[in-house]
Amino acid sequence: MSPLGTEAQQVLEAVREAVPTLRRNGMETENRRWLVDENIELLEKAGVFRAAVPERFGGLDLPVADQAEILDTISRGCASMGWVSMVWISSAWIASLYPDRAQEEVFAGGSVRVSGGFTPSGTMTPVDGGYRLNGSWRFNTGVPGAQWNIHAAMVEHPDGRHEELFALVPTEDITIADDWDAFGASGTGSATSTAKDVFVPAHRVVDASVYDAATGDRWNAEVKGRNYSLLSYILATCAPVYMGIARSALALFTERVAGKAITYTNWTDQREHPHTQITVARAANRIAACDALSRDWLRVMQERADRGEQLTVEEKATVRGQVGYVVEAAKEAVQMLFDISSASTIMRGNHFQRAFRDISALSLHGLLTPTSSLEAHGRVLLGLEPGTDYI
Template sequence: MTTFESAAPGVLDAVKEIVPALRSNGLETEKQRKLPDENIALLEKAGVFRIAVPERFGGLDLPVAEQAEILTEIARGDGSSGWVSMVWVSTAWIATLYPDKAQEEIFAGGSVRISGGFTPSGTLKEVDGGYILNGTWRFNTGVGGADWNVHAAMVEREDGQHEELFAIVPRADISVADDWDVFGASGTGSATSTVKDLFVPAHRVVDASVYDASTRDRWNADLNGRNYNLTSYILATCAPVYIGLAKAAVEIFAERTPGKAVAYTEWTDQAQHPHTQIQLAVAANKVAACEALAEKWLSVIQGREDAGEKLTVEEKATIRGQVGYVVQATKEAVETLYAISSASTILRSNPFQRVFRDITALSVHGLLTPVSSLEAHGRVLLGLEPGTDYI
């Protein structure tokens, strides 16, 4: 058995042990509008920030299915911690697409937290040995607690053509605004980041062709089978956050409901009410259905990689559509339980209301919104082009 295969259960068990602490810290996470140092330390100790780091740098280099299982558990404890962990882990995987020299710098510690601003709202100017980076990026999740950050920016070539490039820079070279003030996913610290006149060496800048993975030319493509399609991999690591939040909702509701009277009725125990029982079962089965969909697409992603094949357009569109459906179905599951919860649910001390707000906020993420994702899937089912490059 290889190192990465034996390491996954240990990380997963460690994460399960800290779920209560992450949930208990939920209110403080919201107050700080970023992950508290305690949460980061707990996740670090559990090994979370090593799961996508290459083995040659002391990482665990876990397969995507095992990464997803770990991220689900983190989100079950706290949605913001799950979302930030997803960003830091998935962007660490993205860093494995960079040249060896960059990887040696980025992964020097074996455990790393990498955030990213992928809207090209910056500029790069080519100079001797690299580029000068300027720009501002909004909604940059986890940038305040990161070690490195990826910035998408446009460069104008000598022939007048513009090209999108991706520069990875140390967190110490980034200014972070105190402008993250939202009603849900408050602890993600998705603040605005700014870089001014920063020199970025050429080995830390790649173009979009490098981001088109599944090319078999990465150093570990034939070693550990991690040469995934980029968008499908990102989607497969985002979905666990929604599943984890919905699982938390089912768990919290089931724990809190027995013995509670239904206000202004003769029902002294809501758990005895058939409507409660039915709605809880509906919610639980929506979550289970989402887990089954995830298991299928994770198998497809890994199966194609193990065979040295690219995902087909149909498979990529299906993954995006099904992830969109998971976002929709998990949100519906949480809403179903919220609708039959007691008035005390709205207290900020009650973790259920935080789950409700987190999943509502995260459901409008541009890449994850159900409408766009299902549209791409439906187009391909009808024999049309997907209508987006993001599959």
Template sequence: MIRLGAEAQNILDAVRDAVPALRRNGVETEQRRWIVDENIELLEKAGVFRMAVPERFGGLDLPVAEQAEILASISRGCASTGWVSMVWVSSAWIASLYPDRAQKEVFADGSVRVSGGFTPSGTLTPVEDGYRLNGSWRFNTGVPGAQWNVYAAVVEHADGRHEELFALVPAEDITVADDWDVFGAAGTGSATSTAKDVFVPTHRVVDTSVYDASTGDRWNAEVKGRNYNLLSYILATCAPVYLGVARSALGLFTERAAGKPITYTNWTDQREHPHTQITVGRVASQIAACEALSENWLRVIQERADRGQKMTVEEKAAVRGQVGYVVEATKAAVQMLYDISSASTIVRSNHFQRAFRDIAALSLHGLLAPTGSLEAHGRVLLGLEPGTDYI
């Protein structure tokens, strides 16, 4: 059981109070293909977008386990809002890896919403005091409401060498397409964003050394407590969304089951059927097992950061693989409940069907898809190289 500090508990209490409103706004969020303003305002007021901002800029700088607990609670109300919040919070933490000058710009207000396009589908051309950025990034979650964006892009050096860099760009410098129209996670606004000849000063560009918490090139390499391994941190903040959606689905199912007959049978209360009882018990245990896995990797990530140590390959691969398992297991849990639901479940006003579609859609995310994640973990367990840089 994660014990929260006072600041995190205050945010969690406010988020829990907001869950009914987040859920109620689900239909409009889907129709708009973007989370409604009330959701953002409720979370802003709660302090969610200050969670990963360094304290020296007026942020809360919460440990990853406290961030995860809050993100899971948001996702119990609305998966799209939870996913967008996760991206904004985790990308704000990424911004904390940039030089102080960039951080002062990004964190000027103490609360910030940062999105990112992490597929290197852009180019950076060196110019005086910086670069010119060009490119388009698909699936840029949260970009309609972001204030800054992190973009992966490739630069070609004079010697012909290619290098992947990450440019930090204010939202007003980009354009956003109206091309997000999907069956699940529909409110995430994960549209295509484009930069055309955008100047990015040198202090807002970093290289892949930010991936490694042990590197001396990272400004906070000697800072204890929040200097997480980048990929492990990202994965650890993604998983709570799936856990929150699965918990929501279980609650929604059990609420509706009371006194509900099983059509074309003599069962007048679905709760009395043994198959319903067994399924609900199995689902509850499956979710609880996933939550226990989460608590374990959150502990490992934090302990390494507290000691100023680099995570081992085995630890990083375990996080990648176990998060993939959580994605697989939570999706399966929701599917089990869906399979014993009544036909009225498909009505759009029914919140359960949205949770079902949302977790199905989010399970396809490239970094989180179970197959690749479990493969990387299994390779390391078998004494092989992970076969991917993304651990």
């Protein structure tokens, strides 16, 4: 991976400084079931939400590897903040695939927070100048603090053909339920959003060609360097959240274990026990393996984008499978450390238990669950079709 550029390095340094605050605000974030205002403001000031905004609109337009490192670091402080930041950044990048007129509206402020409901649980009806959008989208991460939201919905054309479309609407046009109450990733505000007869102008609607970053009528359609394959890009920005949580858990464990006795034994310092030493090494090596895999797929993605090419099916399947492995391995690393932690770890004031619950919850995400991801990768390795469009 290439060294970070100057602007990315400045953002990263500001985020590193914010990590202790993000962590300190963890319990309040959970209790609110949404991000603490201070956390959002710190990252806004750092420039995080300009990361994927094109330069012509005042954004940083960072390469995906730089985005990933920033997201990893945020997640070391707060998994909920990391997950929401991932959604806001990656969805802002998706907005850069829309026609010019839509981009001018969304990116008018330079920094923008965009959320998205990508399960097509809504409908769109063609009307003069655009569409009428109706539906509800569950698990809409970050929508309480977003300025725009992307809604996946189905439209029935006059010829009877059904098509999945993606509508981009201001969040002020939708309603947000207070229905997010989860045991992990509690502060992500992944509430249900609902649109009722919302008019969406045609320039804010794109079709499934967005999956290959091939949407026309936009200034950057042929610009090299940032036209990644959509699903691979999304996966590549999700993975660092899991890695950041695992790194945080490892650091928290090693900070607390020094001088801690193993209760009801003669061991006065847990660090001296071989099982502790072996377990910590195994956890650290799992995290290091995840890091090595991520650096490889980020390199391939960037090389393809720099040449103006899309990833091959094999490369897309590799990204999905390896991200699935990262989710699995990162979760295992945290579980290993949790299993050799003292009973006080379960107290809500202990930051480690939050990392344990957060990664357990996020590992169940439908697109990222290891079983489905590894299946798609394995099928391609065996010369079969992926068995899914989501690669």
